[in-house]
Amino acid sequence: MIRRLASAIAAHPVLVFLTIFAVFPFLVPYKALATQVLIYGLFALGFNLLYGYTGLLSFGHAAYWGLGAYGAGIALAKLKVGSLWVALGASIALPLVAGTVIGFFCLRRRGIYFSMLTLAFAQLLYFIAFHLADWTGGDDGLRGITVLPVHLPGLTLSLDAPLAFYYFALVLVSLAVAGLQRILDSPFGAVLQAIRENADRAAACGYDVTRVKLLSFAFSAVFAGLAGGLDALRLSVVPVESLYWTTSGQVVIMTLLGGAGTFFGPFVGAATYLVLEDRVAVVTESWPLVIGGVFMLFVLFLPRGIWGTLRGGFHGRQGA
Amino acid sequence: MMLDVSVSALAAQVFTGLVLGGIFVLLATGLSLIFGLMTVVNFAHGSLYMLGAYFGFFLLGLTRNFWLSLVLAPLMVFVLGLVIERVLVRPLYGRSVDDPLLLTFGLSLVVVEAVRITWGKIGLTVDPPRALAGAVDLGFMTFPLYRFFVVAVTALVLIGLWLFLEKTDVGLIIRAGSRDPLMVRALGLDLGRIWFLVFGIGAGLAGLAGILAGPMRPVYPEMGITMVIESFVVVVVGGMGSLLGAVVAGVLIGEVVSLTTFFAPKLSEIMVFVVMAVVLLVRPSGLFGEAGLLE
Numbered sequence: 055m056i057r058r059l060a061s062a063i064a065a066h067p068v069l070v071f072l073t074i075f076a077v078f079p080f081l082v083p084y085k086a087l088a089t090q091v092l093i094y095g096l097f098a099l100g101f102n103l104l105y106g107y108t109g110l111l112s113f114g115h116a117a118y119w120g121l122g123a124y125g126a127g128i129a130l131a132k133l134k135v136g137s138l139w140v141a142l143g144a145s146i147a148l149p150l151v152a153g154t155v156i157g158f159f160c161l162r163r164r165g166i167y168f169s170m171l172t173l174a175f176a177q178l179l180y181f182i183a184f185h186l187a188d189w190t191g192g193d194d195g196l197r198g199i200t201v202l203p204v205h206l207p208g209l210t211l212s213l214d215a216p217l218a219f220y221y222f223a224l225v226l227v228s229l230a231v232a233g234l235q236r237i238l239d240s241p242f243g244a245v246l247q248a249i250r251e252n253a254d255r256a257a258a259c260g261y262d263v264t265r266v267k268l269l270s271f272a273f274s275a276v277f278a279g280l281a282g283g284l285d286a287l288r289l290s291v292v293p294v295e296s297l298y299w300t301t302s303g304q305v306v307i308m309t310l311l312g313g314a315g316t317f318f319g320p321f322v323g324a325a326t327y328l329v330l331e332d333r334v335a336v337v338t339e340s341w342p343l344v345i346g347g348v349f350m351l352f353v354l355f356l357p358r359g360i361w362g363t364l365r366g367g368f369h370g371r372q373g374a
Numbered sequence: 375m376m377l378d379v380s381v382s383a384l385a386a387q388v389f390t391g392l393v394l395g396g397i398f399v400l401l402a403t404g405l406s407l408i409f410g411l412m413t414v415v416n417f418a419h420g421s422l423y424m425l426g427a428y429f430g431f432f433l434l435g436l437t438r439n440f441w442l443s444l445v446l447a448p449l450m451v452f453v454l455g456l457v458i459e460r461v462l463v464r465p466l467y468g469r470s471v472d473d474p475l476l477l478t479f480g481l482s483l484v485v486v487e488a489v490r491i492t493w494g495k496i497g498l499t500v501d502p503p504r505a506l507a508g509a510v511d512l513g514f515m516t517f518p519l520y521r522f523f524v525v526a527v528t529a530l531v532l533i534g535l536w537l538f539l540e541k542t543d544v545g546l547i548i549r550a551g552s553r554d555p556l557m558v559r560a561l562g563l564d565l566g567r568i569w570f571l572v573f574g575i576g577a578g579l580a581g582l583a584g585i586l587a588g589p590m591r592p593v594y595p596e597m598g599i600t601m602v603i604e605s606f607v608v609v610v611v612g613g614m615g616s617l618l619g620a621v622v623a624g625v626l627i628g629e630v631v632s633l634t635t636f637f638a639p640k641l642s643e644i645m646v647f648v649v650m651a652v653v654l655l656v657r658p659s660g661l662f663g664e665a666g667l668l669e
Binding site for chain 2: 175177178185310
């Protein structure tokens with residue numbers, strides 16, 4: 055039953071995504087949580103492209119989330135740009151450039167070296183942002199971000215109402231989801247998954263493995279950056295922790311909770327994480343103890359995550 | 375500006391770098407040993423370092439004897455390492471190399487939070503033992519006696535570790551196991567017990583680094599996080615699986631941190647990563663690493 059439902063979902067992932075998230079704000083206890091799930095889901099989606107589909111475990115995705123947040127934040131608060139699109143453009147461009155450069159370095163090593171190198175570079179950016187207080191606000195965070203109204207041809211929309219912002223974010227995230235679907239369905243997407251399964255064999259087939267990995271890294275950084283940019287608009291502040299390793303850890307946990315290498319896993323994981331955090335906060339301050347323990351149990355006993363397990367099927371990670 | 379710097383201040387800073395380097399070396403050898411043998415990256419290594427410092431503080435309060443604590447605290451972390459290997463890491467052998475990293479990441483969250491609950495979020499201060507208090511006057515500089523002691527202990531432990539790896543039968547199996555585990559198994563040796571032991575030794579070294587660092591550096595629950603990242607940089611710079619590499623790179627990174635703290639404090643955390651990036655560009659396998667080994 056669940057499997058049949060899952061396969062129906064698998065046939066039209068973008069449509070299903072839109073349907074669920076169109077009503078999502080009315081299903082959760084409060085609407086701010088829905089926006090958070092959407093944005094963190096996008097972040098995890100970007101991470102999942104690299105880890106779940108390409109098999110590269112980045113422990114430094116805070117770098118692109120943070121750069122996206124600072125990109126939008128600095129454009130609005132410091133450079134006073136007149137258009138929200140320019141700000142969001144910055145939250146794509148900055149992670150794209152950084153992702154390409156850092157990816158180039160990190161892909162010089164494989165396996166666990168790669169993970170720790172991504173972490174090291176993210177920490178490097180964190181320390182830089184920490185000390186560049188004139189631009190980033192340093193320890194206090196970047197404040198003074200005004201969310202401009204959206205200008206479309208013949209239309210101006212204010213994003214001040216929480217629901218307005220939610221649906222604005224939903225449009226952008228849906229475009230990203232459709233983009234990911236397009237990437238995965240393309241021959242390029244097939245090569246990504248071939249590299250995950252066996253990089254040597256993919257190379258033997260004549261694919262330029264390093265170049266494909268670098269592209270995947272850059273795409274992944276862009277998704278994460280857009281998510282970071284949206285989060286800067288949501289909070290109208292960029293805390294310096296955006297670049298800290300805890301943020302990288304958060305996206306790793308979310309993706310694995312939901313199911314790495316599955317299409318909806320990142321969103322399921324983000325929702326699970328955020329709702330759980332919300333509930334646990336009522337009972338105890340020791341959230342890391344709870345989530346750390348839950349995460350360890352998942353790694354040990356449910357490595358395919360919630361969505362991956364529900365979806366069942368054979369070991370392959372393809373499909374929704 | 376450089377001319378204002380007195381020779382004695384500079385010499386003291388160079389020596390501080392050596393002491394910090396010693397702590398890095400202890401952490402990096404444990405990390406490298408565990409990784410080299412079982413391709414497990416122990417993200418919780420920093421938490422074990424932190425636990426070493428806290429266990430030391432706890433034992434010091436209990437026994438009032440620094441020397442006893444210095445032996446017991448690393449031993450406690452050693453036993454904890456054994457438990458972690460047996461209960462948590464062992465089920466993951468044969469799975470993706472990422473899984474132990476993910477698991478120990480979760481573990482580090484739990485350990486840090488558990489320490490916050492037990493000893494509080496605020497840092498502690500640990501005094502050096504009375505016998506090692508005070509400073510030594512070398513003529514061109516004066517330096518805390520305790521730091522000389524740390525360098526001496528680090529050197530002794532490293533020599534002991536080197537002798538263990540090079541001169542004992544178990545050491546031989548460890549070295550063979552990190553080169554070709556399949557062949558070692560084919561020879562009928564039980565690598566599982568070796569992994570168990572090595573994980574414990576690595577943990578114990580981290581614990582020792584922690585209690586040694588206690589009287590020199592602030593002791594707080596998150597103290598291990600930046601240390602584990604910097605220790606991994608040391609391993610990358612030195613070359614994975616190379617004890618000599620870990621020593622040279624540890625001292626190098628210690629000096630880089632110490633000297634940039636002196637000349638340009640804001641750059642001290644950043645320089646570590648710059649050194650790493652340069653080494654990666656010029657020699658991707660690290661200063662003493664073999665290309666392609668254990669990736």
